[in-house]
Amino acid sequence: MGGIEAALYFGVPIILIVIGLIAGTYNERRHYRSIRRREEDFRSLLIHSGETLPEGYETAEVKLVSGATVIAEDRFKALLATLRNIFGGRMRSYESLLDRGRREAILRMKESASSAGFSVIVNTRFETARIAQGIEILAYGTAARKR
């Protein structure tokens, strides 16, 4: 293997991992800022995981609402996960990824409920599925209006 070939063989993956680390970390910070800001905006829209609709809500019309996102790990997170797989234990790099995804799904569900005038969501459920190169996170529940 010549010098140039070797440089390409090892260099390209390393460059992609470094790009992943920088861009991925930047994206994650920006995403968390956006999540925190929007969570503040939607604080008044309560979501429950229980089935009971609290008193004082309109029962004439309820609606199934959902929010979903497909998120992907960056190259650096993927590398950390590969290393982590050798020794086992908690995969912090994926914990934050799934946390972001789930909070984003909740926010989208709240946005769709709020834009239709609903003010509470009950029986909230989550689904997570690995599809292609990403992870799909779905949140859904039943929305009702204030009486």
Added chain:
Amino acid sequence: MLTNLDHLPGWRITEHKGLVQGSTVQSKHIGRDIFASLKNIVGGELKGYTELLEEARNEALRRMMQQAKDAGANAVLNIRFGTSTITPGAAEILAYGTAVVVEQEGS
């Protein structure tokens, strides 16, 4: 009316019409796939896939509602979703629930 509750608050179930379901098998197209591979370097949301699955889920819900309508129901209770990758290039989206006839309490 659609809900994932096992009852409708304020409504009385007068008739059960059984399980109804709708599903779609959605494949991604190659352009989105190439974009997704690039996005995999830096991480973040794969917006193309999010939209694709959103459409697929709405279609599955529509098919489920059609079944419920054909059975003469006016509501579907206890709706659940499932997503599974069935071949490397395609995902199945499933929506299912119980079709019922409901009438408002006190009417």
